[in-house]
Amino acid sequence: MSEAYARLKSRFARIATLGEASAMLHWDASAMMPPAGGAARGEQLAVLAGLGHELLTAPEVAEDLAAATAEGKWDAANLALMRRAHRRATALPTALVEARERANAACEKVWRTAKAGADFALVRPYLEEVVALQRETAAALSTALGLSPYDALMDGYQPGIGAADVEPVFTAYEAFLREALPKAEAIQERRGAPLPLPGPFPVETQRVLCRALSARLGLDYDGARLDESLHPFCGGTPTDIRITTFYDPEEVGKALMGVLHETGHALYEAGLPAAWARQPVGEASGMAAHESQSLIIEMQACRSDAFLGFLGGELHRAFGGDPAAYATANLARHWRRVSRGFIRVDADELTYPAHIILRFRLERALIGGELAVRDLPGAWAEGFRALLGIAPPDDAKGCLQDIHWHDGAFGYFPSYTLGAMAAAQLMGAARRAVPGLDAAMGRGEMAPLVGWLHTHVHGQGSRLGFQDLLRAATGKPLDTADFTDHLRRRYLQEA
Amino acid sequence: MSEAYARLKSRFARIATLGEASAMLHWDASAMMPPAGGAARGEQLAVLAGLGHELLTAPEVAEDLAAATAEGKWDAANLALMRRAHRRATALPTALVEARERANAACEKVWRTAKAGADFALVRPYLEEVVALQRETAAALSTALGLSPYDALMDGYQPGIGAADVEPVFTAYEAFLREALPKAEAIQERRGAPLPLPGPFPVETQRVLCRALSARLGLDYDGARLDESLHPFCGGTPTDIRITTFYDPEEVGKALMGVLHETGHALYEAGLPAAWARQPVGEASGMAAHESQSLIIEMQACRSDAFLGFLGGELHRAFGGDPAAYATANLARHWRRVSRGFIRVDADELTYPAHIILRFRLERALIGGELAVRDLPGAWAEGFRALLGIAPPDDAKGCLQDIHWHDGAFGYFPSYTLGAMAAAQLMGAARRAVPGLDAAMGRGEMAPLVGWLHTHVHGQGSRLGFQDLLRAATGKPLDTADFTDHLRRRYLQEA
Numbered sequence: 001m002s003e004a005y006a007r008l009k010s011r012f013a014r015i016a017t018l019g020e021a022s023a024m025l026h027w028d029a030s031a032m033m034p035p036a037g038g039a040a041r042g043e044q045l046a047v048l049a050g051l052g053h054e055l056l057t058a059p060e061v062a063e064d065l066a067a068a069t070a071e072g073k074w075d076a077a078n079l080a081l082m083r084r085a086h087r088r089a090t091a092l093p094t095a096l097v098e099a100r101e102r103a104n105a106a107c108e109k110v111w112r113t114a115k116a117g118a119d120f121a122l123v124r125p126y127l128e129e130v131v132a133l134q135r136e137t138a139a140a141l142s143t144a145l146g147l148s149p150y151d152a153l154m155d156g157y158q159p160g161i162g163a164a165d166v167e168p169v170f171t172a173y174e175a176f177l178r179e180a181l182p183k184a185e186a187i188q189e190r191r192g193a194p195l196p197l198p199g200p201f202p203v204e205t206q207r208v209l210c211r212a213l214s215a216r217l218g219l220d221y222d223g224a225r226l227d228e229s230l231h232p233f234c235g236g237t238p239t240d241i242r243i244t245t246f247y248d249p250e251e252v253g254k255a256l257m258g259v260l261h262e263t264g265h266a267l268y269e270a271g272l273p274a275a276w277a278r279q280p281v282g283e284a285s286g287m288a289a290h291e292s293q294s295l296i297i298e299m300q301a302c303r304s305d306a307f308l309g310f311l312g313g314e315l316h317r318a319f320g321g322d323p324a325a326y327a328t329a330n331l332a333r334h335w336r337r338v339s340r341g342f343i344r345v346d347a348d349e350l351t352y353p354a355h356i357i358l359r360f361r362l363e364r365a366l367i368g369g370e371l372a373v374r375d376l377p378g379a380w381a382e383g384f385r386a387l388l389g390i391a392p393p394d395d396a397k398g399c400l401q402d403i404h405w406h407d408g409a410f411g412y413f414p415s416y417t418l419g420a421m422a423a424a425q426l427m428g429a430a431r432r433a434v435p436g437l438d439a440a441m442g443r444g445e446m447a448p449l450v451g452w453l454h455t456h457v458h459g460q461g462s463r464l465g466f467q468d469l470l471r472a473a474t475g476k477p478l479d480t481a482d483f484t485d486h487l488r489r490r491y492l493q494e495a
Numbered sequence: 496m497s498e499a500y501a502r503l504k505s506r507f508a509r510i511a512t513l514g515e516a517s518a519m520l521h522w523d524a525s526a527m528m529p530p531a532g533g534a535a536r537g538e539q540l541a542v543l544a545g546l547g548h549e550l551l552t553a554p555e556v557a558e559d560l561a562a563a564t565a566e567g568k569w570d571a572a573n574l575a576l577m578r579r580a581h582r583r584a585t586a587l588p589t590a591l592v593e594a595r596e597r598a599n600a601a602c603e604k605v606w607r608t609a610k611a612g613a614d615f616a617l618v619r620p621y622l623e624e625v626v627a628l629q630r631e632t633a634a635a636l637s638t639a640l641g642l643s644p645y646d647a648l649m650d651g652y653q654p655g656i657g658a659a660d661v662e663p664v665f666t667a668y669e670a671f672l673r674e675a676l677p678k679a680e681a682i683q684e685r686r687g688a689p690l691p692l693p694g695p696f697p698v699e700t701q702r703v704l705c706r707a708l709s710a711r712l713g714l715d716y717d718g719a720r721l722d723e724s725l726h727p728f729c730g731g732t733p734t735d736i737r738i739t740t741f742y743d744p745e746e747v748g749k750a751l752m753g754v755l756h757e758t759g760h761a762l763y764e765a766g767l768p769a770a771w772a773r774q775p776v777g778e779a780s781g782m783a784a785h786e787s788q789s790l791i792i793e794m795q796a797c798r799s800d801a802f803l804g805f806l807g808g809e810l811h812r813a814f815g816g817d818p819a820a821y822a823t824a825n826l827a828r829h830w831r832r833v834s835r836g837f838i839r840v841d842a843d844e845l846t847y848p849a850h851i852i853l854r855f856r857l858e859r860a861l862i863g864g865e866l867a868v869r870d871l872p873g874a875w876a877e878g879f880r881a882l883l884g885i886a887p888p889d890d891a892k893g894c895l896q897d898i899h900w901h902d903g904a905f906g907y908f909p910s911y912t913l914g915a916m917a918a919a920q921l922m923g924a925a926r927r928a929v930p931g932l933d934a935a936m937g938r939g940e941m942a943p944l945v946g947w948l949h950t951h952v953h954g955q956g957s958r959l960g961f962q963d964l965l966r967a968a969t970g971k972p973l974d975t976a977d978f979t980d981h982l983r984r985r986y987l988q989e990a
């Protein structure tokens with residue numbers, strides 16, 4: 001290990017530690033902070049981001065990166081990721097980084113009120129500022145990286161993946177959906193309505209159940225918390241994970257599946273290679289890879305017939321009522337129900353990609369300058385109708401529903417669908433590699449699946465990019481046929 | 496305003512914002528963090544402290560401080576406080592600052608277990624490391640400031656106050672107590688035992704009552720939270736205050752008086768001059784001044800006959816039972832009860848200074864090197880017996896009871912008793928200045944008192960030092976006779 005590389009390792013550890021502090025403050029802002037704290041929190045996050053940026057772009061970093069050498073697969077990958085992070089960071093002046101953090105925090109705060117009142121006009125000037133700073137960011141990165149402005153943003157979420165990778169995938173999916181959705185709806189219609197689940201579902205009972213199930217999946221609460229927030233997420237740091245959810249006493253599926261989803265993210269973070277903690281190579285491989293881990297748990301594993309069989313018993317024990325309502329086939333009719341809805345986070349896995357395709361097209365146009373923020377509500381309605389045949393009755397059910405853009409995240413949305421596709425592919429590989437995987441899930445035993453994921457994904461950190469990670473784990477790069485095959489089996493076969 | 500001073504204001508705002516981030520992470524560590532998060536949190540706090548220190552000691556700061564000029568009382572005081580902060584910071588190398596933060600965090604974590612098991616040996620090596628780094632800190636500061644090593648630490652908590660200020664005060668108090676304590680005990684004995692308060696006191700009811708009372712005192716929960724922690728405290732930032740307490744379902748007075756105490760701190764923070772936010776002059780004037788604000792609320796106001804009259808009605812409404820138990824005189828027998836106990840935070844206001852005098856003597860000897868950490872339990876027992884005639888049965892009731900030393904706070908303890916004395920002096924001045932103050936408190940109206948404090952203390956920030964603040968508010972510097980007069984009236988008069 002060269003001295004220059006050793007210095008870089010210390011510096012990147014410091015930068016990552018600042019990032020940990022920011023992660024905790026972000027969690028607090030969503031789960032704990034009283035309203036009047038918002039302005040100061042924005043300043044705090046801006047200063048932390050600015051200092052991290054200064055550490056990354058200090059003149060001696062370029063010198064050390066030029067001189068550094070590293071041997072072995074992990075160190076070599078680590079050094080390459082350092083160079084990549086430096087290239088991205090030096091493209092941006094500190095003032096822009098701080099201005100962006102401040103604008104994001106201000107917009108996110110107003111968005112909460114705007115969403116509650118379905119009042120796009122309220123948040124519009126804030127979102128315009130956010131978008132202007134994102135365009136400025138994209139332009140600066142584009143020049144430095146030799147990517148298109150939008151690709152330069154995408155690359156920040158899932159390295160090496162750009163619009164050219166997802167556009168054909170999305171176009172093909174749109175065609176698949178046009179055919180598959182009416183078929184799935186017809187099959188569902190023939191099956192008839194499910195027995196209602198006997199409620200109510202007291203929040204405290206839901207909380208205990210969600211916690212117990214996430215612990216059963218392998219989340220260690222010695223280093224984790226489960227709290228509540230408007231927009232559920234997984235935050236914190238690998239040894240102090242914070243997942244959140246939102247409980248509805250009338251409906252148990254939403255919080256439950258939400259917690260299982262966030263647990264998938266949490267297991268990835270907790271399973272990252274501890275020996276590489278706070279180094280670039282010790283981080284998750286990207287947001288699409290991250291989403292593959294939440295979705296393999298939520299969609300592939302926990303909504304499988306096997307796991308629903310186990311889950312039904314747990315639910316009946318917790319909430320009582322007619323046991324027939326908790327039979328596997330009935331739970332499947334509730335929690336694998338296809339429905340053309342307005343809300344992305346409530347969408348089933350068949351229509352979910354349509355929500356992403358819309359956002360991908362709109363955000364690319366916003367960044368490219370072909371779409372103005374003031375025209376967003378109209379473009380949203382038009383795009384939604386083209387994809388799913390319906391248009392939202394108001395902006396709370398349209399372009400105000402997600403936190404992402406209002407918090408400055410552009411180029412992130414495609415990760416959700418790439419993750420869904422990768423999850424199907426990984427699940428296929430896990431089933432082939434681990435005999436009795438479904439039988440174990442039927443007994444509520446998740447260690448066989450999570451162990452395989454730990455070896456092939458979590459423990460790999462960022463050593464491999466998205467495509468190489470899939471190649472190593474499944475023998476091929478992203479193959480969207482695994483996802484559509486999964487959907488055909490689950491939604492297009494008469495029971 | 497000179498350009499150099501303007502640059503300094505920006506820099507100090509940035510440093511203060513880093514301090515805000517640390518304050519939130521400290522709160523989280525005490526109130527929210529799962530156990531496995533401790534190590535990473537220690538790193539996070541160390542890095543933030545290190546970066547703040549680097550910002551304060553960068554070479555250009557000395558140049559700007561030399562060139563800066565500032566006009567007007569506030570700016571002049573601000574610049575003087577900047578120079579003071581810089582002098583203290585440049586005395587310490589960054590490596591020492593970070594090592595100290597790490598050692599403090601590690602020790603504090605182990606202390607939680609050691610206290611629970613009354614196991615001093617467990618925490619001893621960690622405390623030795625903390626003390627070694629405090630000695631190193633004190634030595635470096637001593638050289639730079641021309642103060643004794645222990646005074647150099649004290650000066651960090653209440654600027655301008657040293658051992659020579661408190662030693663005669665403490666010696667005089669020891670003499671006063673030797674005479675007063677047996678008298679107070681005899682009077683109390685003759686009064687007989689109070690009626691027991693009818694319990695139990697459900698935690699949720701206590702929580703609601705504590706919150707309502709602190710809001711009545713003026714704490715705005717739009718910018719504050721009330722949570723639980725082992726060691727109650729007031730943390731956070733002026734627009735996002737976090738107070739904590741600890742509920743005992745068998746006993747209502749502890750959490751209640753604790754929350755009123757922390758509310759006193761919180762009102763100080765919330766009332767600091769917003770125009771000087773994140774500038775040295777916009778901070779509280781020091782820890783003794785801070786404690787004067789918690790104690791004027793808890794001890795002077797909320798344990799007064801007037802307020803107890805109001806409080807009794809609130810308690811009876813919340814918990815029911817025999818109304819006679821909630822009569823003022825009976826509440827006074829509970830909550831103005833003198834008792835030789837082992838635990839500082841449970842001590843009455845008459846014996847409390849004895850707890851402080853002991854700690855002052857021990858910590859001065861620890862820093863001076865006359866006392867070794869391994870001899871602390873023995874020295875504690877001996878000192879306690881000399882002051883109050885009893886010795887603790889174990890170290891959990893002795894030198895393990897407080898978080899302070901285990902978190903690296905040496906030189907802080909005297910602030911508690913200086914604060915108690917200042918509180919008595921300020922209350923006398925407030926009573927003279929505001930007619931009907933007690934009558935208002937009897938109706939649960941605290942705005943007259945809090946308004947006077949806002950004008951004379953909170954809104955003054957750090958413009959004045961401890962003695963000048965008292966001089967401006969009460970017409971004289973600290974006069975301990977106001978405190979002993981208060982104690983004589985409250986504890987040495989037959990009812």
